Amino acid sequence: MRTEVKNRVIKRNGEEVTFDITKIENAIRKANNEVDNLHKMNEYQILAVADNVAGKIGESTHAVNVEDIQDMVETGIMEMRGYEVAQKYVRYRYRRELSRKSNTTDNGILSLLDNINEEVTQENSNKNPVINSTQRDYMAGEVSKDLSRRVLLPEDIVRAHEEGIIHFHDTDYFAQREHNCDLINLEDMLQNGTVISETMIEKPHSFFTACNVTTQIVAQVASNQYGGQSFTLAHLAPFVEVSRRKIRGKVIEERKACGEAYDEETVNKVTELRLKDEIKSGIQTIQYQLITLMTCNGQAPFVTVFMYLDEVPEGRTRDDLAMIVEEVLNQRIQGVKNEKGVWITPAFPKLIYVLDEDNITEDSRYWYLTELAAKCTAKRMVPDYISARMMRELKKGNVYTCMGCRAFLTVEESQKNPDGSYKFYGRFNQGVVTINLVDVACSSNGDMDKFWEILDERLELCHRALRCRHERLKGTVSDVAPILWQYGALARLKKGELIDKLLYNGYSTISLGYAGLYEMCMRMLGKSHTDPEAKPFALAVMQRLNDKCAQWKAAENISYSVYGTPMESTTYKFAKCLQKRFGIIKGVTDKNYITNSYHVHVSEQIDAFSKLKFESEFQKLSPGGAISYVEVPNMQNNIPAVLSVMRFIYDNIMYAELNTKSDYCEACGYDGEIEIREQEDGKLIWECPNCGNRDQDKMFVARRTCGYIGTQFWNQGRTQEIRDRVLHL
16 A cells, blocks of 8 residues: 655745655656667556655655655666666656746746745735736746846856855845835935925925825835835924924914914913824824835835934924824724724834833833833734844944844944934945855864855855845946935935945945854754853854954945844745755754744743843844844733833843734634644644634734734745744743
8 A cells, every 4th residue: 555645845836736646657657658668667666666756755854846856766767777767767857957948937927927836925924926016026026036047146156046055135136226225314305305206395394294205205215125114203203393383373373263262371282182183193194005005016115113212302302202102102002904894913114112211111201102112012013122222332322223124234434424423314235145054064064174164165155146236236327216316215316326336435234144043053063052062153153254244344345244134935945955955954954944043943942031131142243133032922911021021122132022923813703823733734824723714815814024024924934933933931
């Protein structure tokens, strides 16, 4: 009796399907029919080869690539001494390969249209792969990837990318001259005016109008880059006073016309009531427009809203900013209604709340906002938290936001504002290339001298790949994205002017990402980097990355920076490549994912405070950006615990978040945690524990995956990583 194989097979177009042994049998029979009777294999031999391959696939802990299966078949035929049949089989494979290479994008695009390419369509957990605008972006991306691989990138970099030795991020946007992420100079655009779609936008005359213009700016910026963007509420705060004066004048005018009293106290009360209504409407405009806007890449703008009270002068302006922050938090706690009328957690905009002296203790002036932020985190997973205290230590006294999810600009002496302060708004990131540290460890086979030798070789490969990103942006004319380069979002260049000067001298950064520090230590030392014996090695590797970036920067005047990569689909890709190259190594390659950056492994038992304290040492060595997290249960009835974690963040780590849960089953109305189950064929699926619903179209699941919230589900590797997470609190 033949053993049933329940494993999955990855086809060339990225689709995952159930293994079918008859396809192997039929392929061997076709090759067998092309040889003479003397050299033919008999039916028992054919079935034996197929059974042998099926056994190997069944033993695999991961979905097997079709190319690997064909290699197994070829070897199996040779072991049966069917040399002539093997020769025919190899020739058939070669002919099929030539046919596929005639146009490498056709199958990828067709599989996208049929919605069967799991690898691509689950690459971004905030893109719905079914809708036309997303498919259009993915189709363009497939063409860009093809051009990049065949024409634009050196062969060795393409090969290293495909083998998972490095990851050249966002190849689907590389053909175009687009940058990664940035901090919008909203202050310049609002105070000095801007141009959107060839229409002059002057300085707003009210807070509500400023909010409306902000959403249009965000949408335009998102459509001209591929990464995240951030703006600060501090740049909107001055317009509260503009509205206050405007409303006050109207109140006096109306009361005069009606013959009513318009004494100072009455006018002030009415003015402030109307002003709060305008703030509510303005923030509602930002929240709903940013959620409902669809940019040209098929998703809502990836935008972060920064909430830092001390970014504006103390007094009325700071109190006005506090009113804005309070409204933002209240509206996010409420959430947004989905098509069924159920209040759910939106993925964007992401929120960041800064913890500082004036809001971190119960007797501080803005403690009420910190309490509100804690309630918001417990209910809606945001805001994330920046410790002003720790950030000042690491960033030369500065406190500023990341660009999207975690990428931070470096503090540059060459980049100052007219008042002498350091410049951050208007600067950007050129792109990312990530080194797979696990592959370095496995390639060295545990030999420490060999490890450092290979690490330096791979870092130089990353360096050349990063230079490809840089050179691709060089020569870009400001006309390609006027909102960015000409009208204030990033610069005020002239028409026809090149952006080249913005690529040097610290104006922009370029990021060396890294992944798998935990697995690297496991392979080299057999211990987690949390172990005192392995930690020095992990820190030494991080320091080597920083030393290389400093060396490149000094030689080229380009701001290279070490970046804790947020891997979404890449965590699965790297894992599959490692398994293919090195097999299954316990604690190293035995999962369908590898660990993000320096993070403690998701399954490692550690409490929240120990985890944050430990990771703070590594966060210091990721000046180009990183974020830490703690996994927690439902905290809505335990706000004091949330506040205790927030206070610990303030004292110990620059940037961190709490991973809570926010799910809903439309089939039965269950609003607890939707769980992950394993099917008989090994595939992981989501299931409502209340009614058993497994239809993803009838459930809402929100999870932190890479520093931001994902709501469109994930590939199998990331799903396994989510399932394996242990609670830290």
